[in-house]
Amino acid sequence: MNLMDTIHLHKNDFSKTERKVYDYIIQNPSAVETATITKIAELCQVSTSGILRFCRVLGYKGYKDFRFDMVHYLHQEHIEVNPENLFNQQISQYLSVIRQFNNIDQNKLNQLIEQIKNTKTIYIIGVHYSSLPAKHLVLGLQDLGINTYFAYDYMQASHLYNTIHEDDLLIYFSIEGNQNNVSRFFDLSNASENTYLITLNSKPKLSIENTLILPGYTLSKQSIVDLQSIVVIFVELLLNMLHNTLK
Incomplete structure (x- = not known):
């Protein structure tokens, strides 16, 4: 079971506030890779404590641990689903620098x-x-x-x-x-x-x-x-x- 499957599994465990976080991350998982907890809270229109509660429902101590697994998941998904797109994406990142x-x-x-x-x-x-x-x-x-x-x-x-x-x-x-x-x-x-x-x-x-x-x-x-x-x-x-x- 990957991270997104785990998030879906806990769908009914989230409070109303945490459900806002759920809805946003399901639609924009890649945002987690570059966003701080403050930025994610702003995007989800909740407080940072709401983000922390969301992460704890999933079994994480905090946002940092959740973000680490999300980044790993995103990279693995890119490699497995479409390696050509991943290669082009990384080339673009180097070129931007x-x-x-x-x-x-x-x-x-x-x-x-x-x-x-x-x-x-x-x-x-x-x-x-x-x-x-x-x-x-x-x-x-x-x-x-x-x-x-x-x-x-x-x-x-x-x-x-x-x-x-x-x-x-x-x-x-x-x-x-x-x-x-x-x-x-x-x-x-x-x-x-x-x-x-x-x-x-x-x-x-x-x-x-x-x-x-x-x-x-x-x-x-x-x-x-x-x-x-x-x-x-x-x-x-x-x-x-x-x-x-x-x-």
Whole structure:
């Protein structure tokens, strides 16, 4: 028995308020994938407590658990019923992110490319989810004959950061752009003009003058697009632009 069958089975167990939730979700199951409990309550014209009671009738502790199973159900249904439509849907989600790359500050991007070309010593730091795109940039620059220093954890980065001079280039990848963990190991609050932050957060807590904000942070919460893949695409874009200027 799948989730929708379970919901139908409990049809007569719902109160008048919960029945509003039932009617809406039966007709719009995909809305659950991207909507918060507050948004679902608004769409169903009930309170959030009404949503919670609906979920508990179905045997869930709360909306989060119900939503998790609904997302799983929706993905399984798409795969089983029409895999071609699912493939096209996911391609569209990636394309919607890629199209937003046009919003990147191209002046700062070109400025970064020039500094990569003209700076003798380059440092690249990326930790956790940011380590993959950072390493991708390191390998790409090596293929172009440009050597770099690279750190992929905070302890290693703290030692590396102490060796950086003002005229060196530092490229710091941080998907969230937070400073909590960073401040424990090294201080970016006084970063030089040769420091660049690559982030997906349009309002990063790290205050760095040269910040390149990538698209997709909001969309990634509503789709299958992985945050790391967005930054890797940016790195590919950066490397190809750099390669063309080196010809």
